[in-house]
Amino acid sequence: MTDLFSSAQNEILPLIQNQGELLCLPNWLSREEQGRYFSSFSQELDWKTETLMMAGKAVQSPRLVAWYGDPGARYRYSGLTYTALPWHPLLSELRQRLIQDFETPLNSVLANLYRNGKDSVSWHADSEPELGAEPVIYSLSLGTSRFFDFRRISDHKQKHRIELHSGTLLIMRGPFQHYWQHQVPKQLKIDEPRINLTFRYIHQDAAKLRQDLGN
Numbered sequence: 001m002t003d004l005f006s007s008a009q010n011e012i013l014p015l016i017q018n019q020g021e022l023l024c025l026p027n028w029l030s031r032e033e034q035g036r037y038f039s040s041f042s043q044e045l046d047w048k049t050e051t052l053m054m055a056g057k058a059v060q061s062p063r064l065v066a067w068y069g070d071p072g073a074r075y076r077y078s079g080l081t082y083t084a085l086p087w088h089p090l091l092s093e094l095r096q097r098l099i100q101d102f103e104t105p106l107n108s109v110l111a112n113l114y115r116n117g118k119d120s121v122s123w124h125a126d127s128e129p130e131l132g133a134e135p136v137i138y139s140l141s142l143g144t145s146r147f148f149d150f151r152r153i154s155d156h157k158q159k160h161r162i163e164l165h166s167g168t169l170l171i172m173r174g175p176f177q178h179y180w181q182h183q184v185p186k187q188l189k190i191d192e193p194r195i196n197l198t199f200r201y202i203h204q205d206a207a208k209l210r211q212d213l214g215n
């Protein structure tokens with residue numbers, strides 16, 4: 001496992017050419033902004049445990065989630081359909097900033113709350129059909145630092161680790177989700193919380209079709 005960002009903490013790094021790009025922008029938010037957003041989101045978002053289907057069994061996710069977006073934004077994940085809540089004003093503010101900075105359409109955000117190091121998200125790719133062929137995911141970290149691992153789908157030995165600090169914006173784009181899975185592993189010594197916001201563009205027609213087909 002290599003730490004790809006150890007030598008260049010303040011640069012934008014296109015890491016994996018031809019297999020998607022992972023760009024890391026440390027300090028995308030100032031310290032004051034990080035504190036303000038973290039405290040509002042931890043208190044004001046509608047945090048819930050997610051029920052995931054694993055090998056035919058319903059299990060509770062080891063983190064809390066909240067899903068916000070434009071009216072009608074639906075997302076199907078692990079056998080369940082989520083309907084977005086109306087935008088929280090500060091999520092909307094961040095979305096506008098991303099749209100302006102990156103000239104990209106965004107209509108929803110999945111928020112994750114890792115209450116401490118026992119919370120995690122296991123290996124997956126953000127490859128649901130409603131995200132489109134080459135989704136661009138804008139992933140913003142707030143609160144305590146956590147590891148973010150990614151590995152090649154066709155060869156799990158090709159595995160890398162970066163550490164995401166508060167205020168960092170990570171962008172996954174191009175065919176990244178086709179070639180790589182990612183996870184936030186448990187870090188049992190950590191007691192502090194972290195919030196992650198993944199802003200996305202959901203193609204509504206694909207989401208509706210999938211819901212109608214029940215898959």
Ligand SMILES: O=C(O)CCC(=O)C(=O)O
Pocket residue numbers: 110112121126139148164182183184196198
């Ligand atoms: O918390 C993170 O940095 C990643 C979250 C994630 O993988 C997801 O929401 O799909």
